Amino acid sequence: MSQLASKIESMYDHELSLDGRAAFQYSLLRSVLRKDLTIGDFPAVLFFNPGRVHSVMADVSDETLAHRQCFLCPEGLEDKQQTYLFGKGVQPEQAHYDGTYAIRVNPFPIFAPHFTLSSVQHEPQQIAGHYNDMLRFTTDLPEYTVFYNGARCGASAPDHMHFQAIRTGNLPLQVYVDTHRRLPDFCPSARWIQADNIQDMHARSFALVEEFSRIVQPPTCPQALPPRPDKADFNIISWYNGQYNTVVLFRRQSRPACFFAEKPEERILISPGAVEMCGVAIVSTAEDFHRLTPDKFKQIITEVSITAQENHNMTIR
Numbered sequence: 001m002s003q004l005a006s007k008i009e010s011m012y013d014h015e016l017s018l019d020g021r022a023a024f025q026y027s028l029l030r031s032v033l034r035k036d037l038t039i040g041d042f043p044a045v046l047f048f049n050p051g052r053v054h055s056v057m058a059d060v061s062d063e064t065l066a067h068r069q070c071f072l073c074p075e076g077l078e079d080k081q082q083t084y085l086f087g088k089g090v091q092p093e094q095a096h097y098d099g100t101y102a103i104r105v106n107p108f109p110i111f112a113p114h115f116t117l118s119s120v121q122h123e124p125q126q127i128a129g130h131y132n133d134m135l136r137f138t139t140d141l142p143e144y145t146v147f148y149n150g151a152r153c154g155a156s157a158p159d160h161m162h163f164q165a166i167r168t169g170n171l172p173l174q175v176y177v178d179t180h181r182r183l184p185d186f187c188p189s190a191r192w193i194q195a196d197n198i199q200d201m202h203a204r205s206f207a208l209v210e211e212f213s214r215i216v217q218p219p220t221c222p223q224a225l226p227p228r229p230d231k232a233d234f235n236i237i238s239w240y241n242g243q244y245n246t247v248v249l250f251r252r253q254s255r256p257a258c259f260f261a262e263k264p265e266e267r268i269l270i271s272p273g274a275v276e277m278c279g280v281a282i283v284s285t286a287e288d289f290h291r292l293t294p295d296k297f298k299q300i301i302t303e304v305s306i307t308a309q310e311n312h313n314m315t316i317r
Helices: 003-016 021-031 050-056 062-066 131-140 172-180 201-215 286-291 294-304 308-313
Strands: 033-039 042-048 084-087 100-105 114-119 144-149 162-167 190-195 234-240 244-250 280-283
Touching: 003 021, 003 084, 003 100, 021 050, 033 294, 042 172, 042 286, 042 294, 131 144, 131 162, 131 201, 131 234, 131 244, 172 234, 172 244, 190 201, 201 244
Parallel strands: 042 280
Antiparallel strands: 033 042, 084 100, 100 114, 114 162, 144 162, 144 234, 190 244, 234 244
């Protein structure tokens, strides 16, 4: 196990022993129901997790954000939440990080363990200037997949820059790419970038950053979400398995039409973030668990994504 993984998993074990909010929320994972949602050759899954209702239903409007305490800032933490500071100015051996991050146990987990990696500065959720940090986290946490939710693409804290980290192997998309060395049809808006033909690790990282900067541009299609400099519309996952891998999933909209359906029998409360875009559907009601079929899940992902043609036509600089 890597040094950083050992430290934060020790923090995780300690926090769960304190009998606080995290201990309760992680205990709920033992009763989560799971169902296979195989779509073609893609092994999607469905979780019924009532503990995620706050994330699924999160109101992230500008008005709400302006009047609530940020839960990633020290003032918004629960009493028993632990913090492991990591980055420049904290640990000299890790001074290559561009900023300092606070690593904490995610109090509303999807998997165990589940961490948030948040900037110590209260700054907007935007990947610009932070993708290097994402790659370096994957290097120092090779056991983990790091993911990013754009401010309008599943982030519950769009006003505070953060990543999340879960054990590699939990996301069907990541497993599929590692196994088949290609993207599945399930993800029409995805771009996979890697650096596997360069020996030097730093050169590989630099090459990936260059490629990332070329593809992460606003889609040329007029139907896509209007570009805003503080709210890039995509989800990202990155992992390191001897080479750097990043998948960017470009988005058209935040939530599908079924989330807002007036008829109860047509309503499915699902709010796709990186985890859903990678093949793990999460619902917080029993009705939605029985209502969501493989075809419906595929329809939802297609609806909130740009099309394959729009992906192909995007400007690459």
